[in-house]
Amino acid sequence: MAELNILEAIRLGMDEEMERDPNVMILGEDVGKKGGVFGATEGLWAKYGDKRVLDTPLSEGMIAGAAAGAALYGLRPIAEMQFADFVYPAFNQIVSEISRMRYRSNGTFGLPMVIRMPYGGGVHGALYHSQSNEAYFTATVGLKVVAPGTPADAKGLLKAAVRDPDPVMFFEHKKTYRLFKAEVPDGDTVVPIGKADVAREGNDLSIFCYGYMRTCALEAAETLAREDGVEAEVVDLRTLRPLDRDAILTSVAKTGKALVVHEANRFGGFGGEIAAMIAEEAFESLDGPVTRLAGPEVPAVPYQHDLEEWFMLSPAKIVEAARKLAAY
Amino acid sequence: MAELNILEAIRLGMDEEMERDPNVMILGEDVGKKGGVFGATEGLWAKYGDKRVLDTPLSEGMIAGAAAGAALYGLRPIAEMQFADFVYPAFNQIVSEISRMRYRSNGTFGLPMVIRMPYGGGVHGALYHSQSNEAYFTATVGLKVVAPGTPADAKGLLKAAVRDPDPVMFFEHKKTYRLFKAEVPDGDTVVPIGKADVAREGNDLSIFCYGYMRTCALEAAETLAREDGVEAEVVDLRTLRPLDRDAILTSVAKTGKALVVHEANRFGGFGGEIAAMIAEEAFESLDGPVTRLAGPEVPAVPYQHDLEEWFMLSPAKIVEAARKLAAY
Amino acid sequence: MSNSKTATKPRHADLGLSDDDVLAMYREMLLARAVDERMWLMQRAGKIAFIISGQGHEGAQVGITWPMRRGQDWMAPFYRSIAAALTFGMSIEDIITAHLAKGDDVSSGGRQMPGHYGGAPYNIVSVSSPVGTQVLHAVGLAMGAWVRGDDSVAITYFGEGTANQGEVHEAMNFAGVHKLPVIFVCENNGYAISVPLAKQVGGMSVAARAHGYGFPGITVDGGDVLGCYAAGREAHERARRGEGPTLIEARVVRMTSHSSDDDQRRYRDPEEVAALKEQDPLLVFGRQLRASDVLTDEIDERLRSEVKAEINDASKRAEARPDPDVTTAEQWVYADSPEAAAGSAAAAASEQG
Amino acid sequence: MSNSKTATKPRHADLGLSDDDVLAMYREMLLARAVDERMWLMQRAGKIAFIISGQGHEGAQVGITWPMRRGQDWMAPFYRSIAAALTFGMSIEDIITAHLAKGDDVSSGGRQMPGHYGGAPYNIVSVSSPVGTQVLHAVGLAMGAWVRGDDSVAITYFGEGTANQGEVHEAMNFAGVHKLPVIFVCENNGYAISVPLAKQVGGMSVAARAHGYGFPGITVDGGDVLGCYAAGREAHERARRGEGPTLIEARVVRMTSHSSDDDQRRYRDPEEVAALKEQDPLLVFGRQLRASDVLTDEIDERLRSEVKAEINDASKRAEARPDPDVTTAEQWVYADSPEAAAGSAAAAASEQG
Numbered sequence A, B: 001m002a003e004l005n006i007l008e009a010i011r012l013g014m015d016e017e018m019e020r021d022p023n024v025m026i027l028g029e030d031v032g033k034k035g036g037v038f039g040a041t042e043g044l045w046a047k048y049g050d051k052r053v054l055d056t057p058l059s060e061g062m063i064a065g066a067a068a069g070a071a072l073y074g075l076r077p078i079a080e081m082q083f084a085d086f087v088y089p090a091f092n093q094i095v096s097e098i099s100r101m102r103y104r105s106n107g108t109f110g111l112p113m114v115i116r117m118p119y120g121g122g123v124h125g126a127l128y129h130s131q132s133n134e135a136y137f138t139a140t141v142g143l144k145v146v147a148p149g150t151p152a153d154a155k156g157l158l159k160a161a162v163r164d165p166d167p168v169m170f171f172e173h174k175k176t177y178r179l180f181k182a183e184v185p186d187g188d189t190v191v192p193i194g195k196a197d198v199a200r201e202g203n204d205l206s207i208f209c210y211g212y213m214r215t216c217a218l219e220a221a222e223t224l225a226r227e228d229g230v231e232a233e234v235v236d237l238r239t240l241r242p243l244d245r246d247a248i249l250t251s252v253a254k255t256g257k258a259l260v261v262h263e264a265n266r267f268g269g270f271g272g273e274i275a276a277m278i279a280e281e282a283f284e285s286l287d288g289p290v291t292r293l294a295g296p297e298v299p300a301v302p303y304q305h306d307l308e309e310w311f312m313l314s315p316a317k318i319v320e321a322a323r324k325l326a327a328y
Numbered sequence C, D: 001m002s003n004s005k006t007a008t009k010p011r012h013a014d015l016g017l018s019d020d021d022v023l024a025m026y027r028e029m030l031l032a033r034a035v036d037e038r039m040w041l042m043q044r045a046g047k048i049a050f051i052i053s054g055q056g057h058e059g060a061q062v063g064i065t066w067p068m069r070r071g072q073d074w075m076a077p078f079y080r081s082i083a084a085a086l087t088f089g090m091s092i093e094d095i096i097t098a099h100l101a102k103g104d105d106v107s108s109g110g111r112q113m114p115g116h117y118g119g120a121p122y123n124i125v126s127v128s129s130p131v132g133t134q135v136l137h138a139v140g141l142a143m144g145a146w147v148r149g150d151d152s153v154a155i156t157y158f159g160e161g162t163a164n165q166g167e168v169h170e171a172m173n174f175a176g177v178h179k180l181p182v183i184f185v186c187e188n189n190g191y192a193i194s195v196p197l198a199k200q201v202g203g204m205s206v207a208a209r210a211h212g213y214g215f216p217g218i219t220v221d222g223g224d225v226l227g228c229y230a231a232g233r234e235a236h237e238r239a240r241r242g243e244g245p246t247l248i249e250a251r252v253v254r255m256t257s258h259s260s261d262d263d264q265r266r267y268r269d270p271e272e273v274a275a276l277k278e279q280d281p282l283l284v285f286g287r288q289l290r291a292s293d294v295l296t297d298e299i300d301e302r303l304r305s306e307v308k309a310e311i312n313d314a315s316k317r318a319e320a321r322p323d324p325d326v327t328t329a330e331q332w333v334y335a336d337s338p339e340a341a342a343g344s345a346a347a348a349a350s351e352q353g
């Protein structure tokens, strides 16, 4: 077991997959000599060379579309979007082509590829370096979407994504990259796509979260236990599509109360799907309204410090929402 | 009062707005001499000329981005995407720029512009001429999203959209274009953005819908009344963003049961937002689970006749879902 | 190229093509045209809901595609590429089956519209509707060959309107940077549905853009099949020599309306439409082959009746195929069954590569 | 253009520029550089979280922008455009305020990162982060003038990496089709963060692409301020004459790391970095002006101290401004208050138009 932060875990995951399979390659902006703007690919260019760690021109459409073509050819590309905020030039390739190549060809063409994207706020990135835009991809049939919250999950899910026969959107919350270190199983440990993780057990209410929110929710849960005697169950979804419905419904059946937390704004956000699913399938076991806690209804995170703080969710805000629901 | 179909109503609305305001212009592919692939702009090129009814090159990014620039200059562009399925090359302009120009400039730059898009299936259009992709836009703060279901609403909302100081995504269900004629108030009748329409009153359950689903829901409601004695209230949302929460909650308070219907696939679809909102805010008045009826979980509508029929919602499918909910 | 002087030896001989070769090319064009016409018949008969046609494009497609190696090279076509697909080995029956949307159709199992063929067994990428997306796939396929060090060339086809999509620019730039083994074929028929070249292409030449990406762009007359062949062969050799991409702009004619949903009389002059017949590449190439004594009425007759017979057989077999089974409509959203991995081009290619 | 022979008359006189004009241009460059350096000081002092710098680009920006008409033309800049924005009339205080993210900052009220200035009062479109989007806005502004028949020119600036975004292609093609009054300025500094020109631009020349859209593309040396001015003036006149767009590629140097988050020593040779000093456009232009006896040590001193004083004042005033009021954070998602309509550029422009 090694102690790694999430950034190191992702790098190690890619390194091991590239060693394992010569078809795995990385492409993106500044992923080569510079090692990526966050350092995720540091050292890999020196180790695997110009072609397998490929600095592309500044064209996200090209990155996604060429990765798709390479996947058709038999490679297993890992494409990096420098920031999730800059994925939109690639949206046509991802939605029109990558998500449905298999369906439209009746299963004869598959696209095993990964698109890695740093997302999320709290790093003074403002409107265009802070977005949590997972809802565009969770709404897209044919994609898989993961958002790990721990180093072990980051590495294990990265490996699963690279080996998956279908395209995987891999969301990395940039605030968590160096937030903490934790034990990561050595070697070939794969975390299956589609399985949630009960990060903390509790009987009073369920908190559903992913990415950076896992850390905030766990901290909030400790406060709730300490100050309110409320035992919150924290369920880290890890995979957003396909969603682990069983894990969610099992937890709600136990607690009767569901709090769905995400950093993105609420209206039209992914939380709506989780909340609606719970409301429909767990109707009889609900002791309180399925509650969503999400970012405010503005286009993205504003820059100035106080404004950013106003936008961001936090353990304190989760505690507040959980108290209201627990008291219901 | 004139009897018009939805296509004629939209055309008349554009014509009247162009007569009223010389700043209103139309741009898109084949909107000129050909009058659009569905004929929505027929006659307008001859009447307003090459510049105000502008045939663009085959570049949706350009259509949206140039419209935004023209709006900055002081024009009021109506941009046509030939099919909603082909809006993705413009997604970067719409999400990164058009939706947030006002917010990021602290209100000093506004983008009064409309993006018209034929959407929806049932016309043998297959995967790429049938999409209901409204969820990508309802999830985008800064946009307004409308989806009329009647000729009068189509004309009145088109006028409201053209006059709105902010960008409006205007969804036109292509199957409804010539589906029926109905009375349209003459002259300058504007239908306000943000207000739902109770298309049919009822006390037993509420059906929330928009676009083509209004027609299907009303037909279903008649069957339910006739065959089951169930009186369904049909609420045509008309505007998806901003959503008319009051109208929705008022109806649910009355009926205690909510059925949300849309053609797009369920997971991550817009119905999740509506259902989650109801489940959270009307928790105490619910006599049954908020239920979603939506398209199947495939990337888009398949082509072959039986497959398309399998995909599409219908009055019969709505009746079936409503019966289950009513019996709850 | 179209005006290169005629030698005493027939021009095709100069190009290293035998009489049989050029007759085979002519036959391929006849075949593509006949299949296309059959589709229209079926559409009028109500068997097909929608047709988008390659009539007028066949000379360019057959000529340029001729040097491609089946099973080794890759093709990312568009919706007018019937002739190219046939030349690259796709069977008549599979083309017709795709239009009839049959359940065991190799292209999409009846899920896609007519004109959206393709298939892993042929190294032909599944056609989609959003124009231009396939150009990046071709570049990605070429990148795959380049990364692996394989001798494989990717070729892609698109219209002059599509040339103005941003993705086409991104694709050509990237291919230019790394000299990838890819051939870009722009079939310029002067219209994007109703929008004429002058309102579509700044500068009026797509070929001229290649220079800006650091590789050659040439314009060929789509009626000059041998000129198209020479351009395709040179582009293919350049790609294999590691010298990078070539952009070939073929000036072709769109002999039909844009599609069965369009009526070009709304935006095209009658004279212009009438003049199209004389520019028919089949007619032009046929005359050339007669002039060089390769084609005779008798051979022409024979070829046409052979082609007709083949199409009749293929159509019968295609029509006899079963419609899609609705219970399979949810399959292949993901590789939810073992066959997927096996059947996927990815898997196939990895075995090759 | 950079090598045009020196006449007996100083070159700027040939260009119709007085000694005062060129001194004013030199002063604008000094100002832009000093503002830029001040931002770095504030960043090191912890007052600003992030800096992205225009050092090395000032000659191109001031020279090309000089002919633009404030209040009548429009500008869609990028994040290195401090010199261009100053030249177009934006105040020092507003630039600094944007970097300090103050509440009454005209650019964004503190909502955007440093380097994201702009403002309706200046006809300068609000800068965003996704590269290249502004190029389409400039084309749309030019389309607006063209539709209205106004005498207004739009100018936009972007890097050579950004030139490879699809939207830039779509913008140039459309501008070429209708000969729109727009000027495309590519500031080619040889790097897109760490990616060098050779891995970025197929063909190594952005200017060469203009030909493919049917308008002229020229390359100028960003150290040759007068050459940049001549290019900008000619482009501006072409646009006003209705002859359409011009693409100007200015070869400039990036004298700093990409931003305060980057360390260019990771990917740039020490020799290359060391050599940048000598290519500093301020140095080069200053030498030229001395050679033609326009600039003296004494004048240089005076200008530098004037500039310094202005910046000190502006900084003081900017720093004294209030931080954003958090209770306003939800304002202006939509035009939710009457001021919006009034304040919006749209409204402003309609009054003009």
Ligand SMILES: Cc1ncc(C[n+]2csc(CCOP(=O)(O)OP(=O)(O)O)c2C)c(N)n1
Pocket: B029, B058, B060, B082, B086, B089, C080, C129, C130, C131, C158, C159, C160, C161, C162, C163, C187, C189, C191, C192, C193, C254, C258
């Ligand atoms: C992205 C996108 N936008 C619009 C369309 C609708 N459409 C289909 S074909 C076509 C014209 C294509 O013109 P061109 O590229 O010249 O090819 P041609 O049909 O003339 O062979 C258009 C606009 C589409 N399929 N995809």
Ligand SMILES: Cc1ncc(C[n+]2csc(CCOP(=O)(O)OP(=O)(O)O)c2C)c(N)n1
Pocket: A029, A058, A060, A082, A086, A089, D080, D129, D130, D131, D158, D159, D160, D161, D162, D163, D187, D189, D191, D192, D193, D254, D258
């Ligand atoms: C669409 C998009 N992708 C990626 C980025 C991240 N990014 C910011 S600047 C930059 C490099 C830009 O290079 P260039 O266009 O040459 O301009 P320069 O910074 O060199 O002046 C990149 C990749 C971005 N801002 N937008």
Ligand SMILES: [Mg+2]
Pocket: C159, C160, C161, C187, C188, C189, C190, C191, C192, C193
């Ligand atoms: Mg064409």
Ligand SMILES: [Mg+2]
Pocket: D159, D160, D161, D187, D188, D189, D190, D191, D192, D193
């Ligand atoms: Mg650069």
